[in-house]
Amino acid sequence: MLAAMLSGCQKSDTWNYTVCRIALPGIEDTTTKFRLLTRFDDITDPARITLLYQIVPTIDQTSTPKDDASSSLITPQAPLPIHSFTCLFSTPETPNDPARLIGIETSRFGDVSTAHLTLLNRFWLDRVGRAALDSYVDADQHGLLPNVQEVGSKFAYGLQLAINGLSRGAIYGLLAMSFTLIYGLIGRINLAFGEIVMTAALSAVIFGLLLSSNIGWNVGWIVVGATVAATFVGSGLSHLTWRTVFGPLGRKAAGGRAVIVASLGCVLFIQEFVRIVISARNFNLPPLWSFSIPVLRSDHFVVHVLGFDLLSIGMAIIIGTGLFWVMAKTRFGKQWRAISQDRVAAALCGVSRQRIESQSFVLAGFLCGVTGAIMALRYGVINFHSGTLFGFKALVAAILGGIGHMRGAWLGGFIIGLSEAFWSGYFGGAYRDVAVFGLLAAVLVLRPGGLMGVSDEKDSLFSTRSGQI
Missing domain, CATH: 1.10.3470 (ABC transporter involved in vitamin B12 uptake, BtuC)
Known part of the structure; x- marks a missing residue:
């Protein structure tokens, strides 16, 4: 019963989540920085992972004029739009087999074609790999660190x-x-x-x-x-x-x-x-x-x-x-x-x-x-x-x-x-x-008798099991 209950608690590992994070810069502009808004803890279906992200403007885009008479006329910058990037994965046949990326849906470019997906798997996921995570702001975080108390x-x-x-x-x-x-x-x-x-x-x-x-x-x-x-x-x-x-x-x-x-x-x-x-x-x-x-x-x-x-x-x-x-x-x-x-x-x-x-x-x-x-x-x-x-x-x-x-x-x-x-x-x-x-x-x-102090008088290699009835 305990084994059956624990088996129902199983969650997916970070493999699919990491593959989806690596695929995102391969579809978007690789010179752009991204801010990921979806934590790993938010993923409920490992076969369909949706990442919410923002495109971080470059310094030239975010620069403002110096303090002068016209600076008071500048309106506050609008919040960055939120985009979605959904990765679809196959179901592995055994626990050791990694899931394969079989489809991508985006809010900016629509569904990714089969040919584009093949090129992405071969020339981006297999060759660039984890180096693509450098395109993210705070690439080491990404929600992989659980939201638990921090200690020494x-x-x-x-x-x-x-x-x-x-x-x-x-x-x-x-x-x-x-x-x-x-x-x-x-x-x-x-x-x-x-x-x-x-x-x-x-x-x-x-x-x-x-x-x-x-x-x-x-x-x-x-x-x-x-x-x-x-x-x-x-x-x-x-x-x-x-x-x-x-x-x-x-x-x-x-x-x-x-x-x-x-x-x-x-x-x-x-x-x-x-x-x-x-x-x-x-x-x-x-x-x-x-x-x-x-x-x-x-x-x-x-x-x-x-x-x-x-x-x-x-x-x-x-x-x-x-x-x-x-x-x-x-x-x-x-x-x-x-x-x-x-x-x-x-x-x-x-x-x-x-x-x-x-x-x-x-x-x-x-x-x-x-x-x-x-x-x-x-x-x-x-x-x-x-x-x-x-x-x-x-x-x-x-x-x-x-x-x-x-x-x-x-x-x-x-x-x-x-x-x-x-x-x-x-x-x-x-x-x-x-x-x-x-x-x-x-x-x-x-303590010869052990921690509980049990006597070992009857444990002798030379004694017989007397009194057998």
């Missing part, structure tokens, strides 16, 4: 980094809750969640491309369909790992070393399966949303919130809040907490450990599917090893916040995302990962 440059830059960090941290937080959901139940870390995210993201890309080839580039349907496909694949694959690996190991009371080795085996199996059976190449999904919301600006630097930033942050808040409610208020949540606290006592009270474990793996796979869908739709490039480093960073977020604690994992994801964004913004991206893992080391040295 440092504050604007920091706010943009914070928005980027929150968007990425929301994705980390969703996956970190998957690690926490399983660790809190069985006391083990499933390292295969990163690969489940990769598989879900890959399914989102493939399903999105299939939808686009059948129904066209309907953004709402593609986003919703890709998300549903990713959650289905993520939930199913996560349940499959429990049924074939973690469930049998739990029934045999396997030690922590066996579970870690088995989860690494799942990682390698999923990676190699995707590489050999599907493909080792990159799968690319064209960017679907081009709209952004301006927040603040500092001179020409504008702070924007992208459509997928809203999607990732919104889904993290909605799903995180929903998961907190499920774990606190529902029967499943109470049984999950009972098993997490005391397996034997929970079994004596009639709680089925296998059923709760199965449902927990499905729920964790659902979170992986949502994460994979946002990754695919946000970044658009997925390959068979995309989930490895991403999964480790989400695991860092879970440990940083306090492994086994839902709110801690959620908080840790946002901290990792913000750390990456600010480090990359101020120090460059070369040592970004070093800074993230260094932050984890520093926090664990100062």
Whole structure:
């Protein structure tokens, strides 16, 4: 629902608007200066853009006699007339294809002929290009700068980094809750969640491309369909790992070393399966949303919130809040907490450990599917090893916040995302990962239980999953 609502908010980018601004001096006199009166924010139909403009008189035309006896007889200069210039554009077949200028209507010269339009496209738009913007008064303005409050440059830059960090941290937080959901139940870390995210993201890309080839580039349907496909694949694959690996190991009371080795085996199996059976190449999904919301600006630097930033942050808040409610208020949540606290006592009270474990793996796979869908739709490039480093960073977020604690994992994801964004913004991206893992080391040295202070007594490579009933 959130994806469908955001898809209805999409606005056109500045491509058509810029092409129309460049075409205007090619129709008018290139030695003339123009004052553009139409702002980009005023454009409602990207396929039909109408520019209102004035022709600015030259100095000779605006010069007036010096003060003398006759100057009192000069009447004030009349306001400049307003002209219109309308550009008609074709509808692009895919989001990446630029629209073509197919017609021009002017208030001064009438409709531009097809031959004139062909010459304009070939010899003006393609050759002169953005140099034609020099014909405008205040060519850098032109209404492209949004009408938002202006602030200091440092504050604007920091706010943009914070928005980027929150968007990425929301994705980390969703996956970190998957690690926490399983660790809190069985006391083990499933390292295969990163690969489940990769598989879900890959399914989102493939399903999105299939939808686009059948129904066209309907953004709402593609986003919703890709998300549903990713959650289905993520939930199913996560349940499959429990049924074939973690469930049998739990029934045999396997030690922590066996579970870690088995989860690494799942990682390698999923990676190699995707590489050999599907493909080792990159799968690319064209960017679907081009709209952004301006927040603040500092001179020409504008702070924007992208459509997928809203999607990732919104889904993290909605799903995180929903998961907190499920774990606190529902029967499943109470049984999950009972098993997490005391397996034997929970079994004596009639709680089925296998059923709760199965449902927990499905729920964790659902979170992986949502994460994979946002990754695919946000970044658009997925390959068979995309989930490895991403999964480790989400695991860092879970440990940083306090492994086994839902709110801690959620908080840790946002901290990792913000750390990456600010480090990359101020120090460059070369040592970004070093800074993230260094932050984890520093926090664990100062607070071994994580920020939420959760104990890790049951996380031992040498302990067995005792009390399995």
